[in-house]
Amino acid sequence: MPQIVQFSRPGVVELVDCPPQALTSGHARVRTWYSGISTGTELTAYQGSNPYLTKSWDSDRRLFTAGEPTFTYPVIGWGYSEVGEIVEVADDVTGLMPGELVYGVWGHRSDAVVRAGALTMQKLPGGVEPVHGVFARVGAVALNAVLAAEPHLGEHIAVFGQGVIGLLAGQLARLSGGRVIVVDALENRLQLALRLGAAGVVRADTPAGAGEAVRGLTGDVGVDAAIELSGSYRALHEAVRCVVADGLVVAAGFYQGDGQGLRLGEEFHHNQVRIVASQIGGTPASLGPRWSQGRLVSVFMGQLAAGVVDVAPLITHVVDASEVAPAFAILADNPAEALQVVLSFSAAPG
Numbered sequence: 001m002p003q004i005v006q007f008s009r010p011g012v013v014e015l016v017d018c019p020p021q022a023l024t025s026g027h028a029r030v031r032t033w034y035s036g037i038s039t040g041t042e043l044t045a046y047q048g049s050n051p052y053l054t055k056s057w058d059s060d061r062r063l064f065t066a067g068e069p070t071f072t073y074p075v076i077g078w079g080y081s082e083v084g085e086i087v088e089v090a091d092d093v094t095g096l097m098p099g100e101l102v103y104g105v106w107g108h109r110s111d112a113v114v115r116a117g118a119l120t121m122q123k124l125p126g127g128v129e130p131v132h133g134v135f136a137r138v139g140a141v142a143l144n145a146v147l148a149a150e151p152h153l154g155e156h157i158a159v160f161g162q163g164v165i166g167l168l169a170g171q172l173a174r175l176s177g178g179r180v181i182v183v184d185a186l187e188n189r190l191q192l193a194l195r196l197g198a199a200g201v202v203r204a205d206t207p208a209g210a211g212e213a214v215r216g217l218t219g220d221v222g223v224d225a226a227i228e229l230s231g232s233y234r235a236l237h238e239a240v241r242c243v244v245a246d247g248l249v250v251a252a253g254f255y256q257g258d259g260q261g262l263r264l265g266e267e268f269h270h271n272q273v274r275i276v277a278s279q280i281g282g283t284p285a286s287l288g289p290r291w292s293q294g295r296l297v298s299v300f301m302g303q304l305a306a307g308v309v310d311v312a313p314l315i316t317h318v319v320d321a322s323e324v325a326p327a328f329a330i331l332a333d334n335p336a337e338a339l340q341v342v343l344s345f346s347a348a349p350g
Helices: 041-047 130-149 164-175 187-195 210-216 233-242 285-290 293-306 321-333
Strands: 003-009 012-017 027-036 056-058 063-065 082-089 101-104 111-115 156-160 179-184 200-203 223-228 243-251 274-277 315-320 340-344
Touching: 003 321, 012 321, 027 101, 027 130, 041 321, 082 111, 082 130, 101 130, 130 164, 130 223, 130 243, 130 293, 130 340, 156 164, 156 233, 164 179, 164 187, 164 223, 164 293, 179 187, 179 210, 187 200, 200 210, 210 223, 210 233, 223 233, 233 243, 315 321, 321 340
Parallel strands: 156 179, 156 223, 179 200, 223 243, 243 274, 315 340
Antiparallel strands: 003 012, 027 082, 027 111, 027 340, 056 063, 082 101
């Protein structure tokens, strides 16, 4: 019987049986090897803070409104960082064969029926470790934020939050020509960022404020752009503080609740700071139609295959999917112990 991860209620996540999906025209069946847990979106479902659980998203009007929540518990099928093996294809499918490894988005489930057209563009590149394929989507999220920051050769870029996406964004910003300064509250993450090429690090809890400390590393000039990925309003405020006048701040974290700690009457107002949102649902408007979600993913995977982005140090836990409950507990309660936690399904090697 296939299995799928289910958020049963806040704080409770389980691996449950689910009916098998029928193989239909134009689709392929994938047996999951690995599935990466998102510490942003998925933790909000685990903790019960996701706005979709309390409000209704009106996709036509692009508004959250009062009314029946978009999602209710149990929440089933979340997850967007999967790697698996093609085991069956529909009769009308070409370009895919059983045995090929693919990456994509089909949720934390032991197997899935996926549109073949998407998978033909998502074959795991040769030489890439299968488990590293779980970074395709989060790598695209990081690249999207970096593109929004508009880095240029020789500019200073600050990255707030050194979780998985922040550590990837730092590497990508450096590859784009930026001199990267990173901010986080955890010393082990700052040290890892240095190993991965950061030019400077700042503790988020520095007494004068991280923004002032980042400015100090630029000779008190300020950075050209800052990318905020922690989802903390206080961090967003410090990101605003650290940029030059007319500087750019990319708000790419998943912010929850009211904006406590964000004071827009201070540096934001006086320095005419620009704040733009970055979310994987769309690419920066300034890039026009040249960029898409698919291009974000393929470009990131190209960098991974070329060996210029290092994801191996980001994997801290690979656990059997049956251990999904303690896996989420580690991420929620002991973030210093974990970065990328990966669920391994029975089909995975080893």
